[in-house]
Every structure is written in structure tokens, then in C-alpha cells.
Amino acid sequence: MIGSVLITGANGSLAIHAVDYLLRHHPEYAAILTVRDIDDANSKRLREIISKYPNAKTSIHQLDLADLSAVHDFASKIEKEVADNSYPPLSAIIANAYYWNLVRDPELTKDGYEKTFQIGHIAHVALVLRLLGSFGPEGGRVVLFSSDAHWPGKNSLEKYPPTIPEDLEQLVMADAGADKTGLGFQKYANTKLAIVTWSYALDRHLKRDPSLNKITVVAINPGNLIDSRALRVNTPKPFTYMQKFVLRPLLPLIRLKDHTARLSAPAGADVIELAVNSKYAGQAGYYTLLKKDESSPESKEEQKQEALWAKSLTWARINKENTSLALDS
DSSP states (O other), X not given: OOEXXXXXXXXXXXXXXXXXXXXXXXXXXXXXEEESOTTSHHHHHHXXXXXXXXTOOEEEXXXXXXXXXXXXXXXXXXXXXXXXXXXXXXXXXXXXXXXXXXXXXXXXXXXXXXXXXXXXXXXXXXXXXXXXXXXXXXXXXXXXXXXXXXXXXXXXXXXXXXXXXXXXXXGGOOOOOSOHHHHHHHHHXXXXXXXXXXXXXXXXXXXXXTTTTTEEEEEEEOOEETTOGGGTSSSOHHHHHHIIIIITTTHHHHHHXXXXXXXXXXXHHHHHHHHHOGGGTTOOEEXXXXXXXXXXXXXXXXXXXXXXHHHHHHHTTOOTTXXXXXXXX
């Protein structure tokens, strides 16, 4: 084993294929996998995938990203397991887990943050920054997940454009409105915009730290996945019908207009390649599929990147004592 790959939301539509691809094509890596519910049908399928590779080193951990105390406890556990050689040092963190709610009023976590934003962004900030010291001396990659939804006007589900507000606390508020689908999607899109914006700040701070500057950060739009469970969970019924009767049968035609429309399996393979293939060593920035791309203009505003960086440290309970990154760099 030359390194470990940590994947959150490892029983998700894309992630299950990513795990399968990792164990099949890159068996030299150990897999550290987190799921919200270790006993549900999706986790059962994940265990079935893993069982095909009896020589693989894998572990599945129950982790609720809506609970920051649990995230910090898990990070401490992984730090210890890497330090005592139970697992090889990290080579990649793949921050795949997400949440959205397009059918109910916004939800607050026990930490007091809007749930979509905490699971997608804040929890991953905590996890990544806690575990930077568990990477090996050769470095590695942090892979964060975005979407075309982060760019105003690019996603057909958008009714209210995403933005990073001047008052960043608005991002974590569970403000309700009559249009649950439109506002719920905006919270998801805001989260994706925050992820991309923060990724640039993280990469910049890593480059300034001589002990961690071999770790790079990429944010990937893996495509619009027409077989994703996202279209069947916490969504209006028409989304499920659209997936079954329109998106799946008409995928070849849809791809004529949207080249990112595809199935989860190739997306999972791309994510693993971006995370561990030496071809992408040292790469950073924003990717659409496996092609370097431009993110939205707002995401590239350095003043907003640094403001979100500072606020995210507070939200995620990160300080000089619990991260290896020099926070004053």
C-alpha cells in the first residue's frame, strides 16, 4: 500500500463506482470510506462492491457530517490510525458527500447551520484541515465537488442565482420561503459556489506552507449525472418521473446540448483518476470532467476567497491547535 484515499459519502451514486474503480484499477491504495447510515441499502451495496476485492485494505466508518463534533472525533481517529501505521498516509481526500432539500423548509443542524451548507462545505473544511498532517511527505490531492450550478445561469433548475453575500452568515441561515424547490436549489448552488471559492484559498494557503505545499486542491464538476439518486431523494415527484421517462432514455440527445450529461460510473472513474493518477500530480484549480476549466467570475474574486476562508475556519472550529496548516500564512 502506497497511500490511503479517504472518500466521504462513499455509498453515493458516484462514489460507489469510484470505490469500485479505485479497488480495481489502483489496488495499491487503501480506502477509508465514510457513510451517514452504515446499515442502509446503499451501504449494503457498498459492502458488496468491496467484497469483490478480498485483498483490498478498506474500512467503512459511520459519519454524520451534520454533526461537527462527530467530524472532529473521526478526524482524530484517522490521525491516530495513520500515525500508528494502521493505515498508510493519506494520498487523497475526496469530499464527495452532499445534501439537498427541495421539498421541505430549510433545516438547521445541531450546530446551528443550514444543513445543505454544513454537509457540503463546513464539515469538509473541518475534515480536510484536520487531516492535512496525515498526508505523506510526497503530498497528494484534495478533491472537492462542485457543479455547473455554482455559475449563475448555467443550470436549468436555477430560479434564484447563487452568490456569496457580503454578510457571509446568510449562507448558514435556514431562512424559509414559499418556493421550497427554488430556494432549496439555491442553497445547494450557494454551497457549490462556496466550495469552489474556498478551494482557491485553501490551495493558496497550502502553497505558502513549506511542510504542506505538495498537497494541491482541485474542485471538479463531475457532470450532470442522469442516474443519480439525487433526483429521487428530497425532490418533487416530477423529478423522479423525469429521470425515468426522459433523462435515461434520451441521454444521447441530451448530450448534444449538455456534454456533461452522463452516468455515474464514468464520473466515478474520472474522480479517482484526478485524485491519484500521476498525470494530475501538482494540478490545481477547477475542472469540468477531466478537463481544466474556468469557474465563475465570483468564485475567482480573491477578496471573497479570503473572507470565506476566515469565516469557514470559525464555522468549522479550526484553530492553530487542531490543524497542521500555518493559519497565519
